[in-house]
Amino acid sequence: MEYRRGRYSWLLRPFLIVFDLLVINIFALYSLNFNEEDIYFFSNDFFNDKHTLYIIYSATVWFFSSFLLKFYKVYRYTSLFKIASLLFKQFFVYGMAVYAFIGFFRSVNLGAFDVLKYLLFVFAAIGAVKILSYLILKTIRAYLKGNLRNVVIIGSGSGIAELKNIFNRQRELGYNIKASFSDSYDNDTTGNINDSFNFLKNDNSIDELYCAIDELSEKQINEYVKYANLNHCNIKFVPNTSKLFTKRLHTDYYNYLPVLSIKEGSLSNDINKFLKRTFDILFSLFVIIFVLSWFSIILFILLKMESKGPLFYRHKRNGINYKEFYCYKYRSLTVTKETKGTYVKQDDHRVTKIGRFLRRTSIDELPQFINVLKGEMSVVGPRPHMLSYTDDYSKKIDKYSFIFRHHVKPGITGLAQIKGYRGEVESDKDIINRIKYDNFYIENWSLLLDINIIIQTILNVVKGDEKAY
Structure with a gap:
């Protein structure tokens, strides 16, 4: 059982529920101008009043959706990103319910834009108060030493x-x-x-x-x-963080014998696959058309002036279900042959001057958007390893944990990379944490998480990453 202690913080959740219900109904009163004809659904005239019926309907839908989505399950360790995710989910479900109400009752004559404006006002107010209360509590804990x-x-x-x-x-x-x-x-x-x-x-x-x-x-x-x-x-x-405790293993019992199987992650869902693939195609097309098309020409000239060799460098990697594919990069080394144990180290003599800039800013990874468009990679996902490293790492990591990360397409960037686990693997701890973050991403995928990782990746490129060499 989860026990909760505190003087007044336990009152916050009931307050937010009451506030949210007031907002959705008061805004409806002034924003949704139902037509004057009553909605005849019940024999009692009281329930046939358009606003009364909507208040009952909206309150029921709000309670039901917030319970299913755990909208009010926000704790001190909940991230701001998680709160934003809850707001978007609740907005989507409640918005669909409002449009369903208007579509069901033919006598309600409201424009789609008027309803959207109402929903935006509602969630701006609810979101502002929810986030503000979250930040105020954090401030109280950090500076006033309260709510500890x-x-x-x-x-x-x-x-x-x-x-x-x-x-x-x-x-x-x-x-x-x-x-x-x-x-x-x-x-x-x-x-x-x-x-x-x-x-x-x-x-x-x-x-x-x-x-x-x-x-x-x-x-x-x-x-x-x-x-x-x-x-x-x-x-x-x-648990010890070197052990990868996750929810991905499913246990079946054959009589009394436990048999483990790998659970399907969020990205096994057909709808999620479609959303992620659509996002990958649109994002990769944007980068290829508006960045690679002109940048590759300039870079080709600069690379040729410094060293011999092609513009692109391709190397074999393991993709989804261990399928091998050629991963593209801008050439940053004087050599193009891939051999075992050739991860680039700090101050590596093989890196060209232009290559050092490309690697420092991670621009050398841009051609992988071609892999994304071809369907071999995703914009966000576990980074693909060299074939030799895949074999070596699989011997050091729990087999279920290592296999699980290969159930999705590898990515240009990923959760492990923005958390600092990228590039050269100096110890077993590096690869263990890399796999841990990769598997967490697979289990908890959402489109918002992808966008958050992309934004953080861009910020890391601007700030610079000490492991980017």
């Missing part, structure tokens, strides 16, 4: 270290680490795991417990669960 959650962290490992880093760095989340216990005796720990039980007995102000599930015994976990239930606080378990 007292947390105790149990255990160690990469997952716990990352969690502590998030809590300490992102003050606007409002997590106050009261104590940290671990048998590894780090500098920032309060004591060992046995000490934590005495600490918890004497402190009932704890809101959440975070436990490193890989480090604790079953008996210890049961003790923490018992404490959480008795003291009405939340308990959460943190």
Whole structure:
């Protein structure tokens, strides 16, 4: 069970629900000018009033759609991008319902533009208040030290270290680490795991417990669960980040034998495939026509002045379902033959002067929009590896995790790249995190997520990326 504590923040959700219902109905009263003829649907004259019927209908639709879409499920760790996504989804569903209402009742004579204007006003008001309340709470937590959650962290490992880093760095989340216990005796720990039980007995102000599930015994976990239930606080378990815990594995039981299969991700849905492919075609056509058409001519002349070789460099990569294809790039090296272990390193002598600029700005990747148009790649997706690296990495990564990323088309950019995991792989940690972000993207794909990644990629190009060499 999820327990919630706090003085007044719990009132925010009911307030927002009431506010939203008032907005959609008050705006309807002044924006939607139904024709004067009554809507005869019920025998009772009260319900035949056009505005009364719409209020009942709109409130019902709003409650139903917001429940299904989890429109009000916004937490302190929810991102602004997630809130924007919820607003767009709710706007789309509620908008379709409003148009359905007008289409169903023939006596309602309203123009499509008038309805669209009403919907835009409604969601501008609702969106502004929703985002403003979200930002105000973040400000209160970061600067006024209010609306804080007292947390105790149990255990160690990469997952716990990352969690502590998030809590300490992102003050606007409002997590106050009261104590940290671990048998590894780090500098920032309060004591060992046995000490934590005495600490918890004497402190009932704890809101959440975070436990490193890989480090604790079953008996210890049961003790923490018992404490959480008795003291009405939340308990959460943190895996080691080197282990890729995801929702993609589905378990079937053949009698008592568990058999794992790979779940279909968001991009297995035919509608999502169509949306993503349509976006890829339109975006790649725009880049090819308005950028590649003239830029390639200028670059060809500059490259020829510096070194011999073709304008484009093509190299074999693994695509969807491990299918091999030739991936295009602008040539940035003095050599064009691909051999095992030839990832470009920092200050690599093979990189030309123009090539260094191309790689620093990631402009060398632009010809891959040709691959996108051909259907071999997508604008956004997991980056395709060299064939030799695919073989090497698959031996170091959990097989299900590695196979899963090859169930979609590779991308020119991706979530792993904007998070800093691109280019040369210096350690196993680099490839583990790359696969982790790739699989998260596949499981949680949306068109808005693609747009967000593209925008972040452009910003990284402008700012410069230290791993782009």
